[in-house]
Amino acid sequence: LSLRPRCNSQTIPSTNPQVLKPAHGISLLECLLMDDGGCGNQQSVAWLDEGLRRISHLEFGIITQVDWCRETWGAQMTTHAVKLFSLHDESYAQTMPLIQFKAALLAWKDFLQSSPLPDRKVLIDI
Numbered sequence: 001l002s003l004r005p006r007c008n009s010q011t012i013p014s015t016n017p018q019v020l021k022p023a024h025g026i027s028l029l030e031c032l033l034m035d036d037g038g039c040g041n042q043q044s045v046a047w048l049d050e051g052l053r054r055i056s057h058l059e060f061g062i063i064t065q066v067d068w069c070r071e072t073w074g075a076q077m078t079t080h081a082v083k084l085f086s087l088h089d090e091s092y093a094q095t096m097p098l099i100q101f102k103a104a105l106l107a108w109k110d111f112l113q114s115s116p117l118p119d120r121k122v123l124i125d126i
């Protein structure tokens with residue numbers, strides 16, 4: 001599984017369910033990570049920290065399940081797996097191992113905190 005962080009002004013039309021289906025090449029993980037709720041990068045970093053805190057609680061057995069959601073996308077986390085889903089239609093869902101999800105959150109946080117460079121490309125393998 002790879003993430004390709006990118007910045008552009010195009011939006012994914014969330015009202016068109018055909019566009020969102022994973023079979024059409026749209027990663028629900030990418031959708032979740034880029035869903036900043038209109039708040040920008042600094043708030044997104046705090047949101048990622050909260051997600052990582054919840055993952056730590058799962059790893060240490062403090063909790064066995066927790067949700068972590070934003071404006072349009074959510075993640076239902078258990079001790080071993082994460083269900084990524086649309087908050088508007090839960091039939092759009094993907095599941096991934098918790099360890100990969102944690103790696104994605106850490107890598108996305110690093111990407112958001114990095115300095116923007118015009119020719120910089122980042123490929124994150126999780």
